[in-house]
Amino acid sequence: MxxxxxxxxxxxxxxxxxxxxxxxxxxxxxxxxxxxxxxxxxxxxxxxxxxxxxxxxxxxxxxxxxxxxxxxxxxxxxxxxxxxxxxxxxxxxxxxxxxxxxxxxxxxxxxxxxxxxxxxxxxxxxxxxxxxxxxxxxxxxxxxxxxxGNSLMFMISENLRVGLLTDHVPVKDVPSYITEDLIRQKVATVSKSLIQDFAISKPKIAVLAINPHAGDNGVIGNEDDTVLKPALEKLRQEGSLVYGPYSADSFFGSNSYKNFDAVIASYHDQGLIPFKTITFGSGVNYTAGLxxxxxxxxxxxxxxxxxxxEADESSFKRAVFAGIEIFRRRRDYNLYAKNPLKKMTR
Missing domain, CATH: 3.40.718.10 (Isopropylmalate Dehydrogenase)
Structure with missing residues (x-):
């Protein structure tokens, strides 16, 4: 640099x-x-x-x-x-x-x-x-x-990154938006961003369930069993380090998120409430995938x-520096991807 x-x-x-x-x-x-x-x-x-x-x-x-x-x-x-x-x-x-x-x-x-x-x-x-x-x-x-590209709302901080399967849609419509194609797209976007924007070579990603307790075997909805679980299993078989679906109610309180490079929530508040509770004032909203x-x-x-x-500029200031850091990492990644020998001889 x-x-x-x-x-x-x-x-x-x-x-x-x-x-x-x-x-x-x-x-x-x-x-x-x-x-x-x-x-x-x-x-x-x-x-x-x-x-x-x-x-x-x-x-x-x-x-x-x-x-x-x-x-x-x-x-x-x-x-x-x-x-x-x-x-x-x-x-x-x-x-x-x-x-x-x-x-x-x-x-x-x-x-x-x-x-x-x-x-x-x-x-x-x-x-x-x-x-x-x-x-x-x-x-x-x-x-x-x-x-x-395909945009993804990616909330990032020093110790926590949360992406969303669905963002600004009504809660009642969330299950109808979540399809195997969408899951594949969002997992791919998060994975690529972690590699090129955050320099994580083999990212581990957790996915939160759509329903409480991941549906409890169909007792509280069947979307996790019929859509989310099969899609994640296919991705794992293809080599993706993607895990879940995890019950959202205990995932953050138990610090399970610390075992992963990113978490994908099924809908807006499922991901943003814990993110802002844990990181408020130090978090940044990054539009990944573009x-x-x-x-x-x-x-x-x-x-x-x-x-x-009275406004606290901390989050805005972090957004400025996060943008600069991501820009530099992505530029370097693209440079090395075009010329892998450059990294070896640098």
Missing amino acids: KTNEHIKVGISIGDLNGIGPEIVIKTFEDSRSLELYTPVIFASSRIMNFFRKHFSSKINFHEINDLDKIAHGKVNVFNVWKEAVNIQFGKEDKKIGEYAIKSLESAVDALKKDAIDVLVTAPINKHNIQSDTFNFPGHTNYLEQQLE NKVRTSPDHGTAYEIAGKG
Whole structure:
């Protein structure tokens, strides 16, 4: 790794009435971090200076209107819009949702064009972003449409990684979504990510059951016996180190997760409740399976504290560094995969 490389980290600003702008400013206030990467905030210099003054920050922004003008050693703000925006901290506002999407779309476009290397997204409000032209339940689904690959919500921390078979779908519909093809796809995505993004050569993966107690032999549902177990058995026979299904109620409390490199939960809350309980404040939401790297903090807009200067930037800061680390590992993996002798002679 070159010590003088400048990885460009793009930031979509998220909901302007939430805590996103505050945690972004707090993350980049320490100018020493600019020696490690180059941030590019997709918003407007006008709105970012409003937040700088509101939070009494000493941060200096470098305004640009052309991504070719990104300056290393500075906190760049790319002007996605120039008009004034009415900020009302803590309020859900459809107009504010439109600006969140403008920022996201501009940042993703830059990512696709390699103008930035990594995307870190500040929190959005999933309700106020909906429109005739944007009808996705969240970042992950939008990114899958825009980028190459099969997306997977992968919650990561130092000691725990949790992927999902299904993410933003109603609980009542979960069993109908889980098929052998989906299980194969998600296991393959998690496995590939562990190898290329986390440098784990032979990943061990645990899968949590769909029903309580894995269905208790059909007493509490038959999906585990008819769909999940047969699919996992086939994968094991093919050489995958995938185990389960495990009863979710005792899996985390017994520390069983520590025996695996990743855990795949059947649905959103089954995986995210224990993940956030164990890691809250240090967790990162990583969109695995795509040809570009995107991370985000493991929390939402936190309207209740927006504008008060109380937001904790820890998770956002970890998302920035996680994105950089994953970008570097994946780049090195791809380099060695193309030229295996390079690693031997390095």
